[in-house]
Amino acid sequence: MTGPLQVHSALSRGVFAVTVLVSLAVLFAPGADVPSAPPGTDKLVHGAVFAALALTGRWAGIQRGVLAGLLPLYAAVSELLQGIPALQRDTSVGDWVADVVGILLGLLLWDLLARRRAAR
Structure with a gap:
């Protein structure tokens, strides 16, 4: 694929870098800075942050095994x-x-997006 959504592009690496920075802000904000929310919301936020890290990491070209090993460790x-x-x-x-x-x-x-793209 060519264009702005290409894997390994400067855009994909930049989006991954921003996602890492957002994760640092979310995960390490002091308790006083964390807004109150209904029960379970924090689990959704945690899941969304790490789904974004995995998705943007793959888009940036990081191998699946590397992400599957390092992201749970980071968590x-x-x-x-x-x-x-x-x-x-x-x-x-x-x-x-x-x-x-x-x-x-x-x-x-x-993986689903990659298969769909490959089928085209």
């Missing part, structure tokens, strides 16, 4: 760091599970 480390008292947040296994589900959904969505 686990982020959960451990959220337990630091200075952040005033809680460590949650449920958040990590939501992260991993988001990663799997992002990778699956990329």
Whole structure:
């Protein structure tokens, strides 16, 4: 594929970089800066952030296995760091599970899009 949606393009790498920066802001914002929301919303946010990381990572050309290995590790480390008292947040296994589900959904969505593109 050519054009702006091409894999490995400057745009795809830039979008992935911005997604990483957004994930850092979301995952490491102090507890006082996290808005209140209905129960379960945080799980949706965690899943969406990691689905976006997986999807944009694949678009940027990062191999599936690399993302499947590193993103769950990033999720686990982020959960451990959220337990630091200075952040005033809680460590949650449920958040990590939501992260991993988001990663799997992002990778699956990329595969579906790639198959559809290949069928054209």
